[in-house]
Every structure is written in C-alpha cells, then in structure tokens.
Amino acid sequence: MARVVGVHGIGKQLLGEETLRQQWLPALNDGLKRAGATERLADADVAMAFYGDVFRPEGEYLAVGDPPYTSQDVEAGFESELLLSWWQAAAASDPGVVPPGAEDTLAGTPRSVQAGLRALSGSRFFAGVALRAMVSDLKQVHRYLLDPQLRVRARGRVADQISDDTRVVVAHSLGSVVAYEALCARPGHGVRALVTIGSPLGIPHLILHRLQPAPIQLGGQPRGVWPGRERLVWTNLAEDGDVVALVKDLRPAFGPHVRCARVHNGSHAHDAAAYLTDRLCGQTVKDGLA
Known part of the structure; x- marks a missing residue:
C-alpha cells in the first residue's frame, strides 16, 4: 500500500x-x-x-459538466456567508477587488450575492473561473458538512x-x-x-x-x-x-x-x-x- x-x-x-x-x-x-x-x-x-x-450527478446524455448554476442558486445562510467570507478575503489581498459595503454584509440578499460573485469573478484568485463553478464550489462545501450520508462516503x-x-x-x-x-x-x-x-x-x-x-x-x-x-x-x-x-x-x-x-x-x-x-x-x- x-x-x-x-x-x-x-x-x-x-x-x-x-x-x-x-x-x-x-x-x-x-x-x-x-x-x-x-x-x-x-x-x-x-x-x-x-x-x-x-x-x-449521474451521467445524462444532455448534461455535461457542472449544473448551470446562477446567482439565484446560492442559498441564504451557509452558502451566502461563505461567499461573503471569500469576498472579504479577496478584497483584503487583491487591490483590484472592490470590498463589500455595509449593505453587502447582509449576505443572502440577491443583490449582495450577485455583487459578491461579480467581484470575485474579477479577482486574481478566481480569474477564469466560471460563475457556475464558483456556485458549485460553495455547494460542495455546504453538502459535505450538512449531508451525513455524503460525508460518510x-x-x-x-x-x-x-x-x-x-x-x-x-x-x-x-x-x-x-x-x-x-x-x-x-x-x-x-x-x-x-x-x-x-x-x-x-x-x-x-x-x-x-x-x-x-x-x-x-x-x-x-x-x-x-x-x-x-x-x-x-x-x-x-x-x-x-x-x-x-x-x-x-x-x-x-x-x-x-x-x-x-x-x-x-x-x-x-x-x-x-x-x-x-x-x-x-x-x-x-x-x-x-
């Protein structure tokens, strides 16, 4: 071994x-x-x-790659809070990223989620990463921590x-x-x-x-x-x-x-x-x- x-x-x-x-x-x-x-x-x-x-997901003839996620698929709570954390960290290390404002700290509103994804897409860290891939990453962390069967597997x-x-x-x-x-x-x-x-x-x-x-x-x-x-x-x-x-x-x-x-x-x-x-x-x- x-x-x-x-x-x-x-x-x-x-x-x-x-x-x-x-x-x-x-x-x-x-x-x-x-x-x-x-x-x-x-x-x-x-x-x-x-x-x-x-x-x-199980393979389907009409589906390839990540699901076609959009900003509307980011769930309030864990996913939006993690997104905000990524945004804050990216802004702290990358001068090209506009930091979240006071209105954006209420992570979970559609507006703040869209603003966060838009800001991260322009960061050095997420350069070239498609929006749907970013949302997919958020959901992977979420699923691992909150899906007991998946976690055990x-x-x-x-x-x-x-x-x-x-x-x-x-x-x-x-x-x-x-x-x-x-x-x-x-x-x-x-x-x-x-x-x-x-x-x-x-x-x-x-x-x-x-x-x-x-x-x-x-x-x-x-x-x-x-x-x-x-x-x-x-x-x-x-x-x-x-x-x-x-x-x-x-x-x-x-x-x-x-x-x-x-x-x-x-x-x-x-x-x-x-x-x-x-x-x-x-x-x-x-x-x-x-």
Missing part, C-alpha cells in the same frame, strides 16, 4: 484517482527535491483518495487508502476537512505527518464548529480534537492570497503543536501543485517518510 496518500480539494468531481495522481506525483517529487531529499517517490508510493465523484474514500504502510497524508482545500475527520475516526492509525494545504479548517462557525468530532471547549474557546497520536506532526501551509484558507494560523483552533507557515504561490494562490512543490511541503513529506 502507499506510503503517501493525497486528498484532493474542491471542484475535482470531473477528474479521478489516476488523473490526480499523475498531477500530484511529480509535484510532490519537486517539493522533495527542493527540500534536499535524495529519494523520489515512485508510482506505488502515492495513492489518491478520490471523493469528487460523490458530488457528481467521502471520509470512507480517505480511510480506504490509509494502510499500515501510510506515513504521510497530504490534503488540499476541502480535502483537508475530509482527511482530518477520517483520521480522527481512526485513532490508532500510524500516520506520522499530516500536511494540510490551502485549508479552511480554521474558519469559525462555518467550518470549525461543524467538524466531526465536535471541538471541545477549552477556556471558553473551541479546540479541535487532535487527529492522531501525540507523535503526529501536523503542518499547515497557507498562502496570503488564498481565500479558501481564510484562517492561516490553525494553532488557536487546534493547539500550539500545529506547525503553521506561509508560502508564496504567486497568482496560483490556491493551486495544489504550487503548494506541493514548495520546499516546506517537501521537507514535511521527507521527515514523515524518514
């Missing part, structure tokens, strides 16, 4: 295990090289825990790939939430290193408070359960311009033992490959395999 398990992020429902492994394997090896490792990962060393298809895909040989789990974006919950559900696992990249795990109320297992209250503040034994080394990498990773420092949410670092991905702020090729990512993978 694989020594490294990768867990993909949001919006990969049209891909698959082999497609993603072909993308991740060379990027992981580039990161190892940057970290000075002499070892290179072979095909058999890396497995992808693919869960994207649980979000993909997605977590099972990760658990199925983790064997006694697995030493490192690298999880991107929404995949970091799936991987975290899968590891928590298997407390006896032998994973030595968890690497979360572009992770939304630290977002209070929207993500953190909805995790399974639920955070405990420590000094009046929620503290996420540690996803393994004490010896597990958890490293979280975030880019300043990555709006999905709204909370860059996970230590307040999960404790001081999470190693948090900022990386520089340029215009590809949330791209998995940009994270994987970074020296810090490579060093964490190298240490986990040693």
Whole structure:
C-alpha cells in the first residue's frame, strides 16, 4: 500500500484517482527535491483518495459538466456567508477587488450575492473561473458538512487508502476537512505527518464548529480534537492570497503543536501543485517518510 496518500480539494468531481495522481506525483517529487531529499517517490508510493465523484450527478446524455448554476442558486445562510467570507478575503489581498459595503454584509440578499460573485469573478484568485463553478464550489462545501450520508462516503474514500504502510497524508482545500475527520475516526492509525494545504479548517462557525468530532471547549474557546497520536506532526501551509484558507494560523483552533507557515504561490494562490512543490511541503513529506 502507499506510503503517501493525497486528498484532493474542491471542484475535482470531473477528474479521478489516476488523473490526480499523475498531477500530484511529480509535484510532490519537486517539493522533495527542493527540500534536499535524495529519494523520489515512485508510482506505488502515492495513492489518491478520490471523493469528487460523490458530488457528481449521474451521467445524462444532455448534461455535461457542472449544473448551470446562477446567482439565484446560492442559498441564504451557509452558502451566502461563505461567499461573503471569500469576498472579504479577496478584497483584503487583491487591490483590484472592490470590498463589500455595509449593505453587502447582509449576505443572502440577491443583490449582495450577485455583487459578491461579480467581484470575485474579477479577482486574481478566481480569474477564469466560471460563475457556475464558483456556485458549485460553495455547494460542495455546504453538502459535505450538512449531508451525513455524503460525508460518510467521502471520509470512507480517505480511510480506504490509509494502510499500515501510510506515513504521510497530504490534503488540499476541502480535502483537508475530509482527511482530518477520517483520521480522527481512526485513532490508532500510524500516520506520522499530516500536511494540510490551502485549508479552511480554521474558519469559525462555518467550518470549525461543524467538524466531526465536535471541538471541545477549552477556556471558553473551541479546540479541535487532535487527529492522531501525540507523535503526529501536523503542518499547515497557507498562502496570503488564498481565500479558501481564510484562517492561516490553525494553532488557536487546534493547539500550539500545529506547525503553521506561509508560502508564496504567486497568482496560483490556491493551486495544489504550487503548494506541493514548495520546499516546506517537501521537507514535511521527507521527515514523515524518514
């Protein structure tokens, strides 16, 4: 079984295990090289825990790709609040994005949703991303957190790939939430290193408070359960311009033992490959395999 398990992020429902492994394997090896490792990962060393298809509708002859979502499909509550959070984060890191005004903080009104999607479509982060894809991403996060059956299926895909040989789990974006919950559900696992990249795990109320297992209250503040034994080394990498990773420092949410670092991905702020090729990512993978 694989020594490294990768867990993909949001919006990969049209891909698959082999497609993603072909993308991740060379990027992981580039990161190892940057970290000075002499070892290179072979095909058999890396497995992808693919869960994207649980979000993909059954094929129909007249339907291709994402559903034709519009701004009217963004639901009030979770989806509109997450959209507003993305908008605020994009405006804070991209001078070309007009920040939300006071009238837009009432996320959930049709006007504020349309304004948010329009602003994000012009940001560096979402450049080239179709509106329907943005809405689809919002709905994927929403469905994972609020659909118990889908959540169990997605977590099972990760658990199925983790064997006694697995030493490192690298999880991107929404995949970091799936991987975290899968590891928590298997407390006896032998994973030595968890690497979360572009992770939304630290977002209070929207993500953190909805995790399974639920955070405990420590000094009046929620503290996420540690996803393994004490010896597990958890490293979280975030880019300043990555709006999905709204909370860059996970230590307040999960404790001081999470190693948090900022990386520089340029215009590809949330791209998995940009994270994987970074020296810090490579060093964490190298240490986990040693």
